[in-house]
Amino acid sequence: MAYLVLARKHRPKTFSEMVGQEHVVQALENALTSQRLHHAYLFTGTRGVGKTTVSRILAKSLNCQGPDGQGGITATPCGVCQACKDIDTGRFVDYTELDAASNRGVDEVQALLEQAVYKPVQGRFKVFMIDEVHMLTGHAFNAMLKTLEEPPEYLKFVLATTDPQKVPVTVLSRCLQFNLRPMAPETVLEHLTRVLEAETVPAEPHALRLIARAARGSMRDALSLTDQAIAFGNGELLEAGVRQMLGSVDRGHVFRLIEALAQGDGKTVVDTAEGLRRDGMSAASTLEEMTAVLQAMAVLQAVPSRAESNDATDPDAAETERLAASMPADETQLLYSLCLHGRGELGLAPDEYAALTMVLLRLLAFKPTGAVGAEKKTLNEAARAAAPASRAPAVEAARPAVAAVVATAGPVAPPGQRLPVRDEPSLAATAASRPSVAADPAPAANVMAMQVRVQPPPGAREMPRESESTSIVPSEEGDFWHATVTQMVAAEAITALARELALQSQLVARDVDQWLLRVERESLNQTSSREKLQTALAALGHGVKIAIEIGAVADSPARRNKQAADERQRVAEEAIRNDPEIQSMMRDWDARIVPGTLKPA
Structure with a gap:
């Protein structure tokens, strides 16, 4: 006797034997039990999830005669009557399967529809099953539309497709559509275990897991891979053999x-x-x-x-x-x-x-590398060391670590070269000049103040961030760098990341052949951006090299531009609010100025 592959031998014969498609099975069983039957069904889903199987079970449910020959429409076909056996073996006269992939023309569809005028010969219903229906031509779809919309009472259409997007909407609107989902690896694993127990084939659990993952939601693919693995392993499924067969990585x-x-x-x-x-x-x-x-x-x-x-x-x-x-x-x-x-x-x-x-x-x-990574690591270690204590001691324990990081952070110029740096407020002085939320009774000398952004309560207006509200103290270096960057941007000499590097940086010091810039974000310190900025500066007559350090930026072209834009906005809003006509409207008509709608001309 010829060997029957597992995918065909263990094809479900009833709805109760189907796995992974409970949402479709429940709908069909309820419709059959209550006999609320539609004339056309469309089953969609990827390969090997049960579209043809559910079509055959539905055909058996519609034509089952029962073991005694007196049965009717049922959600549990007996499987022993002549109709059930003939449908399973593909010999039932009133059940026709058409492969639209190879019979996609209008002539084939018309030949099928010509059979619709004849009543069933053997069963209760004629069932036309068209597989891969999306492969039909446009003329073929048009030829079947009328019959699909109003078929004889004894005719049922079952359509199946792996690509419902290619099915015309005129066909979709005439069918009940059911989407069969890809099966989870756990579902495939359980079914494979039952199948191999029935076949008395020894298998390692992890070998079946590999097959279940490789099937990618298709039960037919899983059973076909199992057939291949049995042959590869000479009657048994071992993890090493299955992994070698699949070429999967350990x-x-x-x-x-x-x-x-x-x-x-x-x-x-x-x-x-x-x-x-x-x-x-x-x-x-x-x-x-x-x-x-x-x-x-x-x-x-x-x-x-x-x-x-x-x-x-x-x-x-x-x-x-x-x-x-x-x-x-x-x-x-x-x-x-x-x-x-x-x-x-x-x-x-x-x-x-x-x-x-x-x-x-x-x-x-x-x-993260360098100081940024070290800071994250040090903070984590400090937090773990203070975990059993309260929150306040934990913060105190982390402060020395933060100070140590600040003291050692910041790559500057190449070794052996000292750049003359003009006098400017130090980071500690800048931090000390900022208004603090709560005074520390005994601040440590080597602790850097860390800015904390507090979430405002619902409905409250959020206060401007400190970096936005703090005014910029003009300096000679800042004036020179702002004018230089503005000239390069206007001439489009720098673009993209190079432009952002120039706008977001602060000129700290200038030497004869090297300038030192400071940026806050490591992502701006890119070699390509630095080289493009050097080329643009050379075009302006500044043939220098750029050195970058990471740190707090107090004066940059972007901050100056933002401050100027804020000042223009403030002047525009003040001019509107002080306008007599506007004040009259607000007083007499209870008018108001919608925030965010005022823009300076």
Whole structure:
């Protein structure tokens, strides 16, 4: 006897045997039980989710005669009457399946519709099932519209498609549409376990997990892969054999990569990528596995209680939970995005493993470095050391760490070169001159004041930020830098990031061949932006090199422009409020000025 593949041998025969499509099964069972039957059904969904299967079960439900030959329309076809057996074997005269992929013309559709004038020969209803209906031509759709809208009472249409967007809306409006969803890996795993128990085939649980993930929501694909794995493993399913057959990457490599990225260990990342190359593992599969693990990590980071509901038999659950606790949530999201978009780059690179290495190293390029990273680390250590204490002692414990970071932060000029810096208020003096919210009874001499933004109560007007309300003290360097930047911007000598670098920076000192700028954000300190700014300055006669330091900026062209714009806005608003006609309208007609609508001319 010829071997029957698992996908056909274990095709569901009744609605109760279908898995993963409870929403469709419930609707059809209720309609059959109450006999509220539509004349046309449209089943949509990806390949292998049960569109043809549910069509055949529906045809059996409509034509089932019962074991005694006296049955009627039912949601539970008997499977033993002649109609049920003939539909299962494809020999039922009144059930016609048309493959629209190979019979897509108007002639084929008209030949099918010609049968509609004849009453059923053997069953209770004629059922026309058109698979991949979106492949029909426009003339074929038009030919069936009238019959589809008002068929004889004994005729039912069942349409199936993997692409409902290509089905004309005139057809969609004549059908009841049911969307069969891709099945979750857990659902596929449970069904595969039952099938292999019935087949008495030994299988390792993790081997079935690999097949369930590789099926991508398709039960038919899962059963076909299981057939292939049984042949590959000579009658048994072992994890190592299934992994080799699928070419999937061991999750151990994925966990090692993610842990190395979390620790900033570039050597381990490169070595692991080279190991994948030597073992012949797929670069695309590596990124897919990493995306799946990172998605699970992000869920655990957002909802820690989900860890309690993880499958205890899944060996990857504990490692995923450990990595979720070791990597910040923002880095998890960044790495997920890089892996997701990196798959598209594999085909563009001459070597997919080189592209894989670049995708992995890209996260290290975006990780905090230098003073910023040290400050975050020091603050975290200080907070952990003061965790058992109250909130106030915790802040006090963190202050020395903050002061130490401030004292050591800031790369300046190249070693061996001293730049003459003009007198300007120090950072501590600037901070001390700002109004504080609450006075500290005993402030430490080496503690830097940290600005805190307080959320205003509902309905209250938010006060302007300190950086916006503090006036700028003009200086010779500030005047010179503002005039120079304004000239370059007006001439469009600098654009994009180079322009932002110039506008957001403060000129701290000028030497004969080098100028020192200060910016607040590390992201502005890019080599390309600095070189473009040097080129623009050279065009103005300033052939100097630019050195950048990171720190608080008190006077920049952007701040000056903002202050000038605020002053113009204030003058415009004052002129409107002091206008006699406006005041008369506000007094006599209870008029008001809508905030944000006044703009200086």
